[in-house]
Amino acid sequence: MELSQKRMRKQLERMKPLITGCSMELARKGQDALGALLSRSYHKEVRVEEVCFPGFPACRIVPRDQSPVxxxxxxxxGGYVCGDLEYAKGFGSVLSAVTGAEVLCPxxxxxxxxxxxxxxEDSFSAYEFLLEQEGPVVLCGESAGGGMIYALCFLAKEKGLPLPAGLIGISPWTDLTASGSSYEENRERDPSMTRERLDxxxxxxxxxxDNPLVSPLFGDLTGFPPSLLFVGGDEIMLDDSRRLHEKLLSCGCASTLEIAPELWHAYVLYCLKERRTDLDRIAAFCHSCFCGENNFQIPRKKA
Structure with a gap:
């Protein structure tokens, strides 16, 4: 499934007033429908298996025709308030298909x-489950999930557990205090998100x-693994990624930030035809982490 950037932006702009004022129940239904659409697009390339955890459902997604790499x-x-297992299966299926990896989706x-x-706590339980197996683990999350992968690293350090091999943040929500200037500067340009909704x-x-386990931007990121960050240039949460990237670098961590001009929150999940290379970059980053390499350089588009 590929959508054009221009057409998708117009649809988001039309939907923005409806999304801003809709109930929690309707917001949840709308987000879950998006995940179902994504998973249907990749269902022939992956296999989904249910996994049982105490207190929450999860699934394991693997490539259909090869062993996981x-x-x-x-x-x-989903702002910590939206997103069920069907939604998680959506981009989880995309990740497994493009990287060849086993993807656990809690x-x-x-x-x-x-x-x-x-x-x-649930997400950390899922991480501990993966640590019981041998080999490196890469964490990926968008929006609230993107913030949570960094919070999870704080917990792992606190408990003396191994950190992941790499972190992929797609428009990560790292500052719930909304202190970045982009919250005002991009208020009119952002086609999908509002500060009021995030509040x-x-x-x-x-x-x-401002708790670092809620807003990782305010924590000590020293010793964190390499990060690959994607963010839309027009989204109000732009500074959540930009400031995270700057802080990672100041803490001596490897970080690559891709700011996509004129794009919106979590744009990578829309699989836009103009942004096909983003998934290639995710795959290349994952493979470098799985192989134990720490010198990943993001591939650039040809002029």
Whole structure:
């Protein structure tokens, strides 16, 4: 499934007023439908197996016609309030198909029914499950899930567990205090997200928005594994990625940031035909992590 950037942007702009004012129930249904659409597009290339965890469902996605080349943990987005297992299967299927990896997708508990730290605890349980097997693990997440992969690293360091081999953040939500200037500068340009909507999601999730386990931007990132970050140039959350990238570098960590001009929040999940190389970059990054390499350089488009 490939969509054009121009056509998708127009659709998002038309839907933005409806999404901003819709109920939590409707928002959840809409997001889950997007995941189902993605998984149907890749169902012939992967195989999905249910995995049982105490308290939350999950699935394991593997390439249909080859042995997995590595293992990934994918944490879905949705502002910590949206996203079920069907949604997680969507981009999880894309990741498995393009990387050749086994992808574990937990449907962690959601706020407001289960506020912080419930979702993080579930995600950490899934990470511990992967650590029981041999070999490196790469974490990937978009939006809230993108922030949670960094929070998960804080927990791993605290508990003395191995850190992942690499981190892939797609428009990661790393600052729930919304202190970046892009929240105002891109308010009119962003075709899909509003600050008010994010504030609602944050209030459902936690009362302590500057906790590093909630807003990883405010934690010590020293010793973190290599990061590959994607963010839309027009999204209000641009500074969440930009400032994270700068802090990773200042802490001595390897980080590559791809700012896509005129694109929106979590644009990678839309599999736009103009951005085919983004999935290639994710695959190349994963393979470098699985092989134990730490000198990954992001491939650039040919002029």
């Amino acid at each position: 590595g293992r990934m943990l994918y944490l879905h987005g 449907a962690y508990r959601l706020a407001p029914e289960h506020p912080f730290p419930a979702g993080l 609602l999601f944050a209030s459902c999730y936690t009362e302590c928005r």
